[in-house]
Amino acid sequence: MIQIENVVKTYFPDNAGERKKLKNGGKDEISAVHALRGVSLKIEDGEFTAVAGPSGSGKTTLLNLTGCLDSITSGKISIDGHDISVLNYRQKNVLRQEKIGFIFQSYNLIPVLTAQENVELALILLKRYTKEEIRSMANGILREVGLDGLQYRKPGELSGGQQQRISIARALVKKPAVILADEPTANLDSHTSRTILDLMKDLNKKYGTTFVFSTHDRTVMEHCSRVIFLKDGLVEREGTGI
């Protein structure tokens, strides 16, 4: 379960400490961007949830904070009972290794590695498996996402949809508690998007993994059982799949 309580995220520009004088009144104020202004929500295990909203509403920021990719300004986020706001650098690394999978809009695959090696990257760090087990698990998940026979291809030799499948396989292979997908269909055509979303939905049902998407794609929202709308850094409303 993911529990988000009154989370605030404020970005300071590079000259963060510099106070700027306001024209009206001449009062000093720190120049800052308030990406999240106090978001609270709860996502149950196995949910297939979308966080939607216009650009700048705070979707990606919320996913980044949940995935320990960024630090919280104030508030609290718990994943499976672990309060991530109190974790140190190493503990966050371990949490990401074991509990969180990521899928990105631009796939972020390592181009010099094959599809299989890209998936293996997620398992090597766990140090739980032998080389043979890692290979077999990577091949197994690649088969499940429909890339059987393409495991020795490098990302550059595959289509956008196939690359996103590798990315899904990489996120899922370690059986994480939650997968955070930041606009996973933004670079795909509508047909491929639907296929990919169907695949993720199937995997969600099969493994019970929680999926959280950030999106403004209606196709994604249609596939989700729950949609949380953000606006100006706050939860505006919630609904079921559109």
Added chain:
Amino acid sequence: MIFSMAWKNMLRYKRRSVITAAAIAAGILFSIFTDGLLAGLDQESSVNMMEYETSGAKIYAGGYFEKRKTFPVNFLISRSQQAVFEKWMNRTFASVKYTLRYSAVCELVFSNTDGLTGSLNGLLYGIDPESDRFVFDTSRCVESGSWFSGTTEGTSVVLGSGIAHDLGVVVGDYITVQCKGRGGFIQTMDVPVTGIVRTGNPVVNSTAVYMDLNYLNDMLELGGAVTEVCLNLGTVAQQPASFARFDKAFAESAQTGLSVYSWQELAQDVVALQNTKSSISGIMIFFMFVISAVGVSNTILMSIMERKNEIGMLKALGYSSGYVKVLFMTEGFFIGVLGCIIGVFVSIPVTWFMVNYGIDFSGMMGDIDIGYRVSLVMHSCWHIIGFLFIPAGALCIASFSALIPAHGLLKKEIADIFRN
């Protein structure tokens, strides 16, 4: 996985990696060339000092060393001191060859057949031809005429090639030699030039005037006294240990009024030059390393800029900053290895050429005295330490300079890495 990924990443940017490796190779070649040339100058200079000028060590009478640069004639080793020394040598260091010399400043005057007269100052060496060849190599450097031999040496003079050239003297000409005798009187001697020597030591070539010691003994009323005893203490490599042994035994022998000095003490200016050279060599190699570091840093920086998302992804997967740094260090290391292989392979034939043929700077530098006792055809030597340490240093620099750009990126939050 790190090695495989780093290797593949290096090959991914083939042209960039090869250009950086080529820059490192050029740096290594330049450093090895410079290091080998300076080491070669050192070695050749040391050999030329010992073989033609200072020998391995010299023994002087008390007070001479401090004033040796003026070549005084009032601090002489007497015949009785020589006898004690000879006895001690026969007993203690029978295998060490030595020779007696009388050194003094002289003036040479030459009038040619056209009536033109010229004069030059030189250094007169009264030598014992029989024992001198066991200590100095000068007798093997005759350019024209002959070295002292048989019974003809009495009134002849052998000149260094430089001084002979400056005076316009050839073998067979007569010159006038003026120098101080014992007590300071001036003696003038008209003697035929019977030989001209060209040694590897330009100072000797441009100043040396050799005459027979017995003849000078009579003419300068030396009474058998000499200014120095010159010792053969083996090769340049053997000399320090041989001298240490000799010096210790000589001090214990308590020979009154005599002191022994190594060639390094006698040629402090050359030794100082060699030490300065080491600093210059170090500075040049340091700059080479800086250039390599900038090259590798730049390559890795460009690589990092293009791979921010991959780096962010690795961190998102749970890979530590340390792991990613090691990955980039390994990439830098591989580029360094490539640079070292190319650099060393190119350096070997270049050094071989420099050892066997050298570069003739005489056209460029003429008669300029560079302080070293070497001819202007400069040779390198196989300086194995340079061949080992320069590539090793380049490898370390290549590896660690990759850290600089990596560190800047990795200290950011992962979200910032993606965002940037």
